[in-house]
Amino acid sequence: MACKVALVTGGGSGIGAAAARLLAARGAKVGLIDIVEAGMTAVCAEIAAAGGEAFSIVADVSDEAQMRAAFERIATETERLDTLVLAAGINGVWAPIDDITPAEWDRTMNINLRGTYLALHLGVPMLRAAGGGAITIIASVNGQRTFSTTGASCYSASKAAQLALATQLALELAKSRIRVNTICPGSTVTGIGINTFRRNTDATRIPVQFPEGDVPITGGKPASASDIADGIAFLSSPEARHITGAVLNIDGGQSLIR
Numbered sequence: 001m002a003c004k005v006a007l008v009t010g011g012g013s014g015i016g017a018a019a020a021r022l023l024a025a026r027g028a029k030v031g032l033i034d035i036v037e038a039g040m041t042a043v044c045a046e047i048a049a050a051g052g053e054a055f056s057i058v059a060d061v062s063d064e065a066q067m068r069a070a071f072e073r074i075a076t077e078t079e080r081l082d083t084l085v086l087a088a089g090i091n092g093v094w095a096p097i098d099d100i101t102p103a104e105w106d107r108t109m110n111i112n113l114r115g116t117y118l119a120l121h122l123g124v125p126m127l128r129a130a131g132g133g134a135i136t137i138i139a140s141v142n143g144q145r146t147f148s149t150t151g152a153s154c155y156s157a158s159k160a161a162q163l164a165l166a167t168q169l170a171l172e173l174a175k176s177r178i179r180v181n182t183i184c185p186g187s188t189v190t191g192i193g194i195n196t197f198r199r200n201t202d203a204t205r206i207p208v209q210f211p212e213g214d215v216p217i218t219g220g221k222p223a224s225a226s227d228i229a230d231g232i233a234f235l236s237s238p239e240a241r242h243i244t245g246a247v248l249n250i251d252g253g254q255s256l257i258r
């Protein structure tokens with residue numbers, strides 16, 4: 001089915017913003033959810049200037065009341081939802097396991113995993129009501145194939161859990177004609193640096209060396225957000241009608257050598 005109305009969490013920056021622009025360019029009306037308003041305002045203005053349609057809602061994806069209010073707003077903006085792209089996430093604190101605090105652990109888990117759950121919990125009934133749809137969850141090569149990112153234990157665990165959740169739901173939601181897929185990006189140039197805090201990571205560093213750069217396909221250059229958005233648009237499109245429960249690594253081969 002065509003992607004008619006799409007909702008993108010984390011739509012104000014990076015991968016979510018690139019996905020929102022691309023889905024709008026391909027004809028979808030796009031709703032954005034983000035905790036930061038400014039980025040979404042800019043993305044919506046760009047989409048409108050290009051002749052597309054978009055609206056934005058400020059909400060913390062980990063907060064049940066805010067997400068319930070966001071979905072009530074969505075119901076006033078559009079009568080249907082066909083596509084969910086779940087890109088809101090943080091790197092959080094990267095630190096040794098005996099250093100990262102319970103509060104730091106909970107914050108990363110709440111945004112990355114609880115936030116994914118809440119968007120699914122509230123969004124799936126709308127996809128079902130539309131007769132089916134596509135969900136793409138943005139996990140990471142961390143937690144799937146890459147475990148050498150020093151101090152990233154909580155982040156990796158949150159991303160592995162997103163992947164398990166997506167795979168489980170691919171089966172659970174198949175009878176509702178809802179496809180659920182996961183994209184695992186490698187290193188991608190986005191705004192995630194402002195949500196990354198490294199502490200004492202040298203204490204657990206593993207000696208790995210990539211003399212010719214750690215992204216084989218580009219000689220070391222990381223992905224752009226639109227490299228990832230192309231995968232999101234494909235998985236959200238009718239061309240991916242038979243694809244569910246899939247994991248698409250978009251990392252230029254980076255995870256093969258990590």
Ligand code: NAD
Pocket residue numbers: 009010011012013014015016033034035036039059060061062087088089090091111115138139140141184185186187188189190191192193195225
């Ligand atoms: P980004 O920081 O550019 O975008 C993430 C967006 O999520 C931001 O706009 C941010 O404001 C929003 N956000 C953060 N906390 C939120 C909250 N509580 N509620 C609502 N919105 C919130 O980063 P990005 O790289 O585009 O990240 C998108 C996804 O891609 C993340 O899940 C990240 O884990 C994943 N990822 C990124 C990379 C990378 O190298 N950039 C690699 C692998 C996976």
